[in-house]
Amino acid sequence: MRTTRTFVITGGTDGIGAAVARALFSRGDHVVVIGTDPEKGDRLAQEAAAAPGGLDFVRADLSLVSSTRRVIGEVVEAHPAIDGLVLCARYFRTHRRVTAEGFEDNFALFYLSRVLFSYGLLKALEKAERPVIVNVAGPGHDTPIDWDDLQSAGRYDGVNAMFMTGRLNDLLGVDFARRRGEGPVKYVLFHPGTTSTSFAGEFDAPTAAFIEHQKSVAKPATEVVPPLLRLLDSPPAPPLTAFSVTHGQLPLSEALFSPALAARLADITAHLLESESVRHPGR
Structure with a gap:
């Protein structure tokens, strides 16, 4: 008899996250989906009710550190x-938008929430037989990191901010593997390639037109599910790996996956997460 396994998916009500959730509960696993839209969460839960597995929806704004920690x-x-x-x-x-806690929204959601989940679920992950974290963030991009302006306060460009934050996720994986290299939890950086997701966001007119074009030529999210399931079912042996749907396993070059830069970012992140605005929101 197959053992039911438990998976947590952030951003799980749309696109790739929702497609993976459906595949998991359809085969008998239990999924905890975290998202902002209760209607989408309820629809997924209704689908799961008729499936061999199950689903819990948790509504949360993961751009807020306090909310992420609570969840x-x-x-x-x-x-x-x-x-x-x-x-x-x-x-x-x-x-550019700044959260109530003083962080640039993209930096908070796309990076800080992933830091908090990676380490916050660590003890629970370590109790599993083959635990793995898959960070869907587009590894291997060479966008420069502006160390003096990680939150794009000086000159904000939405595309550059997202690509740079993707680089921060690469370094998150590097530092996680350095800290937990002897532990059972494997860290995988995953690049889905151009995929037709919900493209959630707030766009100006030129960007919205570009997004509509991307939707018309991108592959469906369901095509990304098989390689993701393989990573969840049989995590690679090394502490850190990076994969692209298009190019397969990616080399962890010193230039893009620098342990020294990863340690530098980890120190900055720790300081930010201990800031007064995060420990006492609203002050």
């Missing part, structure tokens, strides 16, 4: 053992 606590309390974590949540903005 992590709830998930761990409900699911003391977790087999896999799939990080998909992100939201494109043409114009």
Whole structure:
């Protein structure tokens, strides 16, 4: 008899996250989906009710550190053992927005929430037989990191901000593997390629037109599911790996996956997460 496994997916009500959730509960696994839209969450839960597996929807704004920490606590309390974590949540903005905690929205959602989930679910992941974290972030991009302006305050460009934050996720994986290299949890950076997702975001007119074109030529999200399931079912042996749907396994070059830069980013991140605005929101 097949053992039911438990997976957590952030950004799981749309696109790749939702497609993976459907595949998991359809084969008998249990999925915890985290997202912002209760209607989409309810529809997924209704689909899962007729499937061999199950689904819990958790509504949360992961651009807020306080909300992310609360959700992590709830998930761990409900699911003391977790087999896999799939990080998909992100939201494109043409114009810069700052959260109530003082972080640029993209930086908070696309990077900080993934840091918090990676480490916040660690103990629960370590109780599984083959635990893995899959960070869907587009590894291997060579966008320069502006170390003096990680949150794009000086000159904001939505595309550059998202690509640069993707680089930060690469370094998150590098530092996670350095810290947890002897542990059982494997970290995988995953590039889905151009995929027809919900393209969630707030776009100006030229960007919206480009997005519509991308939707017309991109592959469906369901095509990304098989390689993701393979990674969840049989995680690679090394502590850190990077994969692209188009190019297969990617080399972890020193230039793009630098341990020194990863440690530098980890120190900056730790300081930001201990800031007064995060520990006491609203002050």
